[in-house]
Amino acid sequence: MAKAKAAAERREDALSHDRIVEAAIELLDAEGETGLTFRALAERLATGAGAIYWHVANKGELLAAASDAIIGRAMAGVATHASPQKTIRGIALGVFDALDAHPWAGALLSRGPWQTGMLQVLERIGRQLQALGVPERAQFTAASTLVSYIFGESDQNATNGSSHSRTASRDEFLGVLAARWEALDAREFPFLRSIAPRLRHHDDRAEFLAGVDIILAGLAASPRKPRSH
Amino acid sequence: MAKAKAAAERREDALSHDRIVEAAIELLDAEGETGLTFRALAERLATGAGAIYWHVANKGELLAAASDAIIGRAMAGVATHASPQKTIRGIALGVFDALDAHPWAGALLSRGPWQTGMLQVLERIGRQLQALGVPERAQFTAASTLVSYIFGESDQNATNGSSHSRTASRDEFLGVLAARWEALDAREFPFLRSIAPRLRHHDDRAEFLAGVDIILAGLAASPRKPRSH
DNA sequence: TGGTTACTGGAACGACGTTCCAGAAGGGAT
DNA sequence: ATCCCTTCTGGAACGTCGTTCCAGTAACCA
Incomplete structure (x- = not known):
């Protein structure tokens, strides 16, 4: 809680796992599979590549989280x-x-x-x-x-x-x-x-x-x- | 035919599309997906990366040819x-x-x-x-x-x-x-x-x-x- | 014999994933 | 108020990859 609070107060648009995944999805939708790079992601989030690695282990985990999010949203919408x-x-x-x-x-x-x-x-x-x-x-x-x-x-x-x-x-x-x-x-x-x-x-x-x-x-x-x- | 003959006479182990695909399959089986690189492939074929590109357009085509070969062999064996x-x-x-x-x-x-x-x-x-x-x-x-x-x-x-x-x-x-x-x-x-x-x-x-x-x-x-x- | 074609292989380029690290920013203890 | 310590940042740097480029070589044709 102290951890989350501190992170939230550092910048009002603080970096977080969810925000990174969301940006990754936007990038993948816009540019396709080859469009997702840590450099492009860092630019979109106005930060550096190293900062992203604090929240995400590697590209594989990021891709897995992104596709899981897609399925999760789809499943939330079914009757x-x-x-x-x-x-x-x-x-x-x-x-x-x-x-x-x-x-x-x-x-x-x-x-x-x-x-x-x-x-x-x-x-x-x-x-x-x-x-x-x-x-x-x-x-x-x-x-x-x-x-x-x-x-x-x-x-x-x-x-x-x-x-x-x-x-x-x-x-x-x-x-x-x-x-x-x-x-x-x-x-x-x-x-x-x-x-x-x-x-x-x-x-x-x-x-x-x-x-x-x-x-x-x-x-x-x-x-x-x-x-x- | 003149073309094929010339190629065959250059080296007894001349480079060819089939030989490249076969070497790629061996590499993929031995080292997994990340094991197939043009450098490793060139070393295994005792040549340079540029020579491979004379026979193969790019890595995607090579991977497609390799997996098609796997299915082709499997289908040849079914009763x-x-x-x-x-x-x-x-x-x-x-x-x-x-x-x-x-x-x-x-x-x-x-x-x-x-x-x-x-x-x-x-x-x-x-x-x-x-x-x-x-x-x-x-x-x-x-x-x-x-x-x-x-x-x-x-x-x-x-x-x-x-x-x-x-x-x-x-x-x-x-x-x-x-x-x-x-x-x-x-x-x-x-x-x-x-x-x-x-x-x-x-x-x-x-x-x-x-x-x-x-x-x-x-x-x-x-x-x-x-x-x- | 000279030129043309088919093919070779190594050097070089740009982009990538990832690591590293110097440092900023806040909270808690003194 | 001061200091440290944890959390978090971002840019520089490393090694590897796919791919391109090109000088060079060997066989064939006129």
Whole structure:
């Protein structure tokens, strides 16, 4: 308390872990993954690189904290009072939209051994699976399958999306991708060639949710005891 | 051909794109992601950094080529003459084991707009889905769901696994993880606490395959037309 | 034989993550 | 009031990285 008070009084805009993370997020959003450097961060915070290291161990910890914050905010905004299925879709969409808005966060969340952000998602999904009546033995497998899919597909979508600017060139991007698939070798890639035209009217979000529903259908098909209420 | 011949005659161990990629893979396997530097690569190839740049555009292309090679080799080894379900499990396990053996490759494959390695997996899975009788409209969604799950969970598993050395300390790693989950706040993380004990007898591969089966069950539950043969 | 092309490798550049340290600013003890 | 001690600052410096540049070498072609 004496510590925090002293820090707060040193400068009215005193440096703190939270302020550094927030500045890092702004920098990452504005300039992309390569935009976050300790020099740029120090300039934005009007300080030196050494001062930042007093509050943050290294760049890895800073990136982890930034992506955890992104997921934390997304999870704070999801509704949890609908049916379990709808709530799971809401959680999934929360992650999807968060990574779409902050594409740099996706790479960091798969990385690292079970960070806080992913634990939050796992926890929330697990609770809904319990409410769905998934037997205890199957709960971990089910939750982990959903989480892997959610982060895998969201990250994939985010990194694809960050290459084109916005909805403007989105159709163009899909068109180029479709053309490239259609130009693949006919013997080696018959399947990709056959579905390439569908790429042009592709709705990322709808496609993503359809994947969630496939997994939910798979869980419903497995033996489960219905919830008593 | 004149070009290739000239290159081959310059030195019996002439530099080439393939030789560089192979050396990069060896370096990545031996030293991890941070071990691949152009200096270390030049030393291993007994040349200078500039010579490498004649064959490779930049580090990103080199990493992409290396991870594509890992997936390519894995796909070359999977059996495709069993039932569609079994073949899909074989493809999934091929990716899983490849990323487990080369943990650095996982991060690179999610990244980048649809690289060759992932396209190969998508193609092979798509063909099996066609054989399963999945209707054409649903094929892309189904294939993309499976691929996202496969790479998402495999990458997750690989990065977790690379922190401990091998099966020796694997149980220890799981024990520490379980203890950490059990120590979480009881109000905020009731689900994680409840399943933490299961973590101690956790079989990654079996768990991964169970996830694949959930998705396959979900596909089977959706309307489909049976294959006529 | 002379020039052209294909390729080599080492030196150099700028930027990065990180460390180091001299010092400022306040609080508590004397 | 004075001193120290902890907390915190910020700029300089170090080593390493990806990448570029370029002088040089060997095979081929006219």
